Amino acid sequence: MQSTMQDFPLTIAAILRHATTVHGDRTVTTATGDGFRHTTYREIGADTARLANALRRLGIAGDQRVATFMWNNQEHLTVYLAAPSMGAVLHTLNIRLSAEQIAFIANEAQDQVVFVDMSLAAQLAAVLPSLETVHTVIAVGDGDVAALVESGKTVLRYADLLSRESADFDWPALDENSAAAMCYTSGTTGNPKGVVYSHRSSYLHSMATNVVNGFGIGFGDSVLPIVPMFHANAWGLPYGTMMAGADLVLPDRFMDAKSLIQLIETQRPTVAGAVPTIWNDVMNCLEKDPGRDISSLRMVACGGSAVPVSLMQTFEERHGVQIRQLWGMTETSPLATLAWPPPNVPREQQWALRATQGRPVCGVEARIVDDQGAVLPSDGESVGELEVRGPWITGSYYLGRDEAKFADGWLRTGDVGRIDALGYVTLTDRAKDVIKSGGEWISSVELENHLVAHPAVLEAAVVGVPDERWQERPLAAVVIKDGADVTAQELREFLADRVVRWWLPERWTFVDEVPRTSVGKYDKKTIRARHADNAYEVTEVRD
């Protein structure tokens, strides 16, 4: 028996049609530093068609890659829409990667055209000569393009380009499984790996952002993606907001706390998304200037690294803003789990559940497995590597790289943790950072969390280092606060009250700062390498 339903493809073009018709009067606002500029989805739709015409004229055909090197702004949004809807593939370049990584990525993806914000022109110009397949650079905004021209590439202005084109484009019929966009992981091990999103996966992920159990975006909202459009699709907020017909507020490059508070106060978004660091900065800024008002926000999505409960509590109690922790990665589009308690849960337990990475939104399935790949129970106690699957989870990397990350239809996330009976996921470590001591696992992150709770400690990173007897043992690299004083012995005693005895590090080093990756996470690979090179002065403390 055949289904009688229409064979209707889920595409970015369908989101574009919906937003530009039913919600055509809703606005897109972009920060300009000294103010804001506004447009509507109807106008964005016209510019998107102009841009598609321009890209065709520049020779973009088939599924060629169209790259961006841009902040969150309305022009970036038109590339987000035009490239996939015309059948090409959007490739967002992460401006925070090294020049070498950017060149590797752009060359592997064979990018043809790059859109660049003029505020990033110097940074792109430095790497442009290494971008072998790029023939054209499209400069967005005013300013001197001389540095870009030096590369020998064709350099065009976005505004000029659009001014010559028609606001009608004959959008092609596309297979929903065809490539829509690609994004590279910013993994610290080896070269970045490409994830290629399909129209289908992007559409379904957008629906998930509109679902109440997801971000819950509806046309009553105004959404502020602070998380960059060059990294993990700004958590799907641009497409999701357009699908919902909500207003979109874009901070461009003005992402310091003061600018963000000004933006929130004047543009009154109801939903925002950013990493904890940003909200921490905003909180500190609000403490110094308590008259400011961010209460238009009803919900703030927060992820990228673990969200401190104290941050969530401060926002809720002082500013009436709910922070919802979420977890995901480039490979998961990224919305995978979201931490919100069910109704009728006592207040104390609510905070415990909100401190987890959350539970899978419908569409995503999660499980934990042991070293041998055996599935462990979701009992809140068993610890293993998190695996996920679903229609917006990647099943391979571009060009088949790193096949070991995929098994039996599941993505091996490289995150280690546990799942409770109601699906709440608590991640305790990256698999590569877990310290394997005598066959048992020690969580480096839990040790770090306890260490930073010590009043003298500013930062602390814990890594596994080789040990003759136990294979690996923890090394703690600690940054002491200005003017504070503490010994390894004292810190070890501090920890002894908080973790099991065999977790206590014997090796301690005091450093000026913890090395970080391009996205601001602790660079544990570098710490381990420095330790192997004897670059650290290590104090050994045993009982």
Add this chain to the structure above:
Amino acid sequence: MQSTMQDFPLTIAAILRHATTVHGDRTVTTATGDGFRHTTYREIGADTARLANALRRLGIAGDQRVATFMWNNQEHLTVYLAAPSMGAVLHTLNIRLSAEQIAFIANEAQDQVVFVDMSLAAQLAAVLPSLETVHTVIAVGDGDVAALVESGKTVLRYADLLSRESADFDWPALDENSAAAMCYTSGTTGNPKGVVYSHRSSYLHSMATNVVNGFGIGFGDSVLPIVPMFHANAWGLPYGTMMAGADLVLPDRFMDAKSLIQLIETQRPTVAGAVPTIWNDVMNCLEKDPGRDISSLRMVACGGSAVPVSLMQTFEERHGVQIRQLWGMTETSPLATLAWPPPNVPREQQWALRATQGRPVCGVEARIVDDQGAVLPSDGESVGELEVRGPWITGSYYLGRDEAKFADGWLRTGDVGRIDALGYVTLTDRAKDVIKSGGEWISSVELENHLVAHPAVLEAAVVGVPDERWQERPLAAVVIKDGADVTAQELREFLADRVVRWWLPERWTFVDEVPRTSVGKYDKKTIRARHADNAYEVTEVRD
């Protein structure tokens, strides 16, 4: 370039997995007349597996049809889940259809097994001998099965059947485009026509019910589908509620206003769905008994026929309950449009927008076309037939019936109306009921709405009848309230203040009641036939 995303099918089984694991402790409540019985999704999952084992044992294989003749209760839910998830096709029989229609439908669909609530056993027994392909009847609940046994079919008890089976079932991998469920239209013209939903369409429709701009169901909710599971999938609420991990409250056959109020007061659902008649009864009942509390409801979905603004206002002002009008049909799964105003709209305009059929939820696209199929502008003025398309809209009928309803990838809904610039659809008539007078269209529904506003009128139906000069002219069939008195001349003068002159009916008939279809709509075909047979005494009034 290939997408790297997982090839993950959207299936009912995926909804089942999500609800029974992540939301396994949420409850399903069924009314029993003198109380309520409760179970959990975890238990529903176990029963669903038992049922799938039982159906396999009864020989259900491949995509054979499994029919239900049931109210909204937990057993019906297990058939909703088991049949599609095992690869079979759920076929919900509409108990309100005539015996002839039920036999036609079950035979055309080649139903193998029928589940029947014992409270409906007598009704099914009457038609059972005509169900040629049905070999087994599964009786749900207690009571004498003798009448069913008389048919010569095998008769089994649901509870006995499940008690013998394992709570594990090896669910097959299914193509998301395979058939999951079927439902017949209850059209008054010709035989009912079959719509075959796919797993994909059911899954996407469920997501739409979870989307904020849809029903907005999340795991904070408790959902009461009063709209029957035997008609248009109870508006997708059973699957949608499970996908959301919300509680489900099922009224079984106890759908009188008093029982519903009792249910709402004690079980405290937050979302409910029913046709206007039901809410009208509830409103009248609450007027007589103002101490009752239905304020647990935050949102009530209402559709199936136009929702009077007065009903919405009463619910909101007296009971704090929002009624949201929606429009859809069996062919649209059914959620297609939903009437909710954008933010920042003045209060007066809000009611005007809420009185429309609403605008398309993302996924559904709508347009109006004229007699020749030319697309008309969405300008709020042009009137034409509504066409819709999308991933949960049907593209044909089972066995290719009534091909004229489908053109160019769009479903011709048979509804006539207009669309405004923001997508709000206002339906004024069924295409077959529009009165075509001298090349122009007169809306029968608008005339009816004005007539029932007259204090002496209880009901009024207007149909087009043949006219020598104008091709068609309106005939008004009016039911006068008990004790009231009014003449055709007076009603015509009443209308003259409200519609354009050439709409005024010349032909009037006063009747005891307006004939209705099986689903309670005015049966205009019968009215026209009775008029043609001179069965009505017609008063002619001209100026």
